[in-house]
Amino acid sequence: MKNTFGQSLQMTVFGESHGPYIGIVLDGLAPGIEVDDNFIKEKLAQRRPSGAISTARVEADEYIVASGVFNGKTTGTPLCILIPNTNTRSGDYDKTGRIARPGHADYTAMCKYHGFEDYRGGGHFSGRVTAALVAGGAIAIKALSDKGIEIGTHISRLSDISDRDFSDMSEDIKDLNKKTFPVLDPDAANAMEEAIKEAAKDADSVGGILETAITGLPAGLGEPWFDSAESILSHVLFSVPGIKGVEFGAGFDGVCARGSEFNDSFRNEGGSIITSTNNNGGINGGITNGMPIIVKCAVKPTPSIYKKQESINLNTLENSDLEIEGRHDPAIIHRARVVVDSVCALALYDMLAARFGTDFFMK
Amino acid sequence: MKNTFGQSLQMTVFGESHGPYIGIVLDGLAPGIEVDDNFIKEKLAQRRPSGAISTARVEADEYIVASGVFNGKTTGTPLCILIPNTNTRSGDYDKTGRIARPGHADYTAMCKYHGFEDYRGGGHFSGRVTAALVAGGAIAIKALSDKGIEIGTHISRLSDISDRDFSDMSEDIKDLNKKTFPVLDPDAANAMEEAIKEAAKDADSVGGILETAITGLPAGLGEPWFDSAESILSHVLFSVPGIKGVEFGAGFDGVCARGSEFNDSFRNEGGSIITSTNNNGGINGGITNGMPIIVKCAVKPTPSIYKKQESINLNTLENSDLEIEGRHDPAIIHRARVVVDSVCALALYDMLAARFGTDFFMK
């Protein structure tokens, strides 16, 4: 495997920031799934930079369905979505292209690809590639939703500002999916936007934590070894640029508790089996237990900053200072939200289709 | 995929806690690797319970090399290691077998396998299966070591007791690999052992955080999308029972920093490219950068506790109280250490063999 992931639904991404197209191939989608252009556009819009808190490079994100759709519905054969790169200003990058940007893949790409990599704008490592993931993910999000499975993500923390916890999870998810800046508490949202602007003013950037809730999943998904539900989800989440930590349920904070506090008691509530707490984040022994999956992702501060930084020249390997120009985000966490939703949806689609068969999502 | 993981090195585990054997098949090992029985036994001993801080069930962990070794060296064909289950007291489990143990896979296994699962002692979900991972992992750990790649893990936190940070990483790793209770600071070790005994006295259990350092890796391992180094490592780590969080470098704590603080500056130090800090944990853009990989795992408190717990009867689905008997660990984190080392070693072996060819580890 490599740029391909999945068993029953295989997803393959391709493309460079400044090449002709980025794209995704989804192979294994059930036939008959409605491809809702407005929904795809809505999701792409959630990823698109906007306003003072984002880069000035705004892409139209016009996409082309190259294959796999007929009369507005999936055919069941590989669905390829292409997104042309239109607003590329390579000039911005040429000057700094050969000094490794700290926190970026410039140096590691050179080690891996021996200098043959397309370095312009981060090339294949560019966050731009996530637009393809979102376009494809939108189809999976919709298909899951039609089966009663909903995904919602909020910025639970930005720097040291915290959002409120989920309360009415179903309402909160609905609410978040309408927002461009996905924060539950409006005051926290304002404070976070301020913090981003502050960082931008300082030629700097911020990071945070995304918390995702997934409701409506049946119990029994995942495998005991290697392909635990946590393994599959973390696998796709750690391929989202900037994510450096993934935890389920109580996660790292939970380790201070004792077993008697941490264990989630099973209860029969009116015929439904639930747990009274959800410290395990909906997963026991690698298998979903029917409770919401709760997963948090640590998103590091955006590495592209305007401040002068120490680094090396990639041609000479000599120490050199770097001052980045171009257009960069002081924060990407709000834009990363829909990427997280997308990869989770694609991975869950895969798990459900493997479990229940390739026609499970056919309508 | 399922109970099989890997591309160039494929690992498959099988077995139930109370069945005849547990085992592992490693397919894709280079020919000519020495299989060092003493080293395997040493690693199995690190996993084996011992003393007051562990379960009273002590297995001999005698293993049989069923295939793939000839004249003391790997043949290059699939290597199967079998570990017979000898010390199984099924009687202990029968009484509670049908009340779901909170935090365990009893309920989710029933949802997935519809009651056909071997529930005795956790069946296929038992931590016992990790003995097979360790036996196979020992071969990978040794092969990596012969290439200058070393792995060391300590308990960086147990409940609220912290170990000191890595200082001389090379010495610390050597030191840890000699210890049964892998803590760098002797005072912290004592405090942790006390805390475990305390929990045991309370019929309770504790969790903690394992921090792993991997040194000597070349830059350039991993893939930009889906198969990032973080994705691969988290995938195998989240299949280790009890792990609920995985973070690289500064991880969750790093999100409060600004980009200018978080970014690791590249430096040329006497011809070697290093970074002045290691907040990215040795990985940029999913690809190793030559710095040590630093990964932390949140290990939840052991779910098997003697305290009375609320739960459900798995036959009737009615609410029922549970009082566990049998032999259980008040902490597994010190035993999980070598499992973490093992799955990391197996995954890194796979990545290196994919990159440099199947004979890379041949001697």
Next chain:
Amino acid sequence: MKNTFGQSLQMTVFGESHGPYIGIVLDGLAPGIEVDDNFIKEKLAQRRPSGAISTARVEADEYIVASGVFNGKTTGTPLCILIPNTNTRSGDYDKTGRIARPGHADYTAMCKYHGFEDYRGGGHFSGRVTAALVAGGAIAIKALSDKGIEIGTHISRLSDISDRDFSDMSEDIKDLNKKTFPVLDPDAANAMEEAIKEAAKDADSVGGILETAITGLPAGLGEPWFDSAESILSHVLFSVPGIKGVEFGAGFDGVCARGSEFNDSFRNEGGSIITSTNNNGGINGGITNGMPIIVKCAVKPTPSIYKKQESINLNTLENSDLEIEGRHDPAIIHRARVVVDSVCALALYDMLAARFGTDFFMK
């Protein structure tokens, strides 16, 4: 991939002819499938050499179910079957072990494994490993049969002696599965057995063609590209030792026909869609069409013969003559029959489980 095959059902084989065990792991079997020991033994007996037409080495083929079965039924977790090697007379092989046997893997194994391979009795390349495939295959054959899918194979040709064609396919399959020497026409069977004895007398060996019919499959299995039904079946069939050709339906003989003769007309017969001929062997465009799959395998003459042969010494690479001792089959085609049935059954189980979900075969 390597010694592992499959997506929803993954099969992994291991073992050497003269090592402690050979075995198979089947991961992805539905829970609740009855494991019928008598049926497994019956299938192993069909593979076992017997009488004047086979090698004098007769193995008991006692097997151990190491995991994955509880109360006589599959658990849904990996099922491992071990077969101990008991009747190994390594002395036979040592003398000739270092002269490459023509038609065998001695030389290619050395090229691949650099001399570390276990060469005794063919090591991992030994036909002995097929006993594990048959033991595992028996479970799949039974599971398919319970869904109305039947597999039958006959020796359609041995040297220049031909069996009659299938006529009443359902009866023929039943008949073949009862026979040790699977030939439909008793006269042809006698002639073939004579030809084998004749070859044995001449210290030589014979080959032939196996024809397999698979009935009861639903239409719609297989994939348009890469994973066509033919691709999947040929993939597993070409891993059976000695098979050098695979053809579906009219196969190679069909290429002389014109399109108007070759095309199979679709017909509605009383509500069932059938084709009036079956030159496509039940597969159109890589997808099953509901007609029986007809697949033929060319089995080369057994390479182990007693006649003196020219070859090379594997240590010195000098030209050397070879006179094989030990115990060898003048024909393996009748024993290969159940191996062919087994790998087809395992591959079809995989395709059906991928299509209809992991519980499809649960009873």
Next chain:
Amino acid sequence: MKNTFGQSLQMTVFGESHGPYIGIVLDGLAPGIEVDDNFIKEKLAQRRPSGAISTARVEADEYIVASGVFNGKTTGTPLCILIPNTNTRSGDYDKTGRIARPGHADYTAMCKYHGFEDYRGGGHFSGRVTAALVAGGAIAIKALSDKGIEIGTHISRLSDISDRDFSDMSEDIKDLNKKTFPVLDPDAANAMEEAIKEAAKDADSVGGILETAITGLPAGLGEPWFDSAESILSHVLFSVPGIKGVEFGAGFDGVCARGSEFNDSFRNEGGSIITSTNNNGGINGGITNGMPIIVKCAVKPTPSIYKKQESINLNTLENSDLEIEGRHDPAIIHRARVVVDSVCALALYDMLAARFGTDFFMK
């Protein structure tokens, strides 16, 4: 797996005959491979219909490199090639689109995709998709050639007309790769072209056998079980439309020989290990032995014929006659040649990169 194949080099195809694009993604190509536009065009030209012996639909096969190439060389990241569909006359198909064409996937596609498939021009099952395989294959053919590995295919038989056998294999391969109609003996070529015209005149079609030689491969490629060299090659070959049989070396004809005749004696000729005959087609025990791989493919007569045929209506499932209009090939075997070369090259690239590492083909 599905429309994706490979381990170190993963190939994914997508597209429908009458959709906007067909395409291929190649993931795992080494960085630094020169992408030679003229060579790709030359290979596409060999697949393109031409003259009296082919369909009147001639596509420009203009292709777009969407990703993975920078400054004329591969970057090492996924390379996507798009081929726009320009010359689509859907009107031709609408009339007959709902009567299943015998020998085609119309009926099986409906069974698999439940009527959601894009049926126009065969949709995703169209031979048109092979243009993408050829464009991608050209890169692999070139990369192999730069390592001294050459692939050549001739029509060894068309209906009952046979070409001469390979003699000077190296010269023959060079010769074939220059020809549009790949036949070694000019008289046989003329006779074959005549036979195709004859069939066309009769509103009918012909099939034949392609024989491929692959020279320059190292010994030691392939795996003992499941992923034998024959398994891998047959897997990709059986995904080429119209191929119904694959055999290696002496194949089906070889089964009449005795072991003493069939076995290929190893010989040391001036320091090189060769075999005196090549009945095993360059593969022993699933592993290459350094001799040329010889593989033959049975190509069935093109199913699209103008003669009236019996079939069923796909909407009503009633028996209906079919008279195909549109533009169809009386033979595709000469066009299939380069598709066979392409999939072999891609599969061999994968095997070599898995064995020798991802940079093996870097220049």
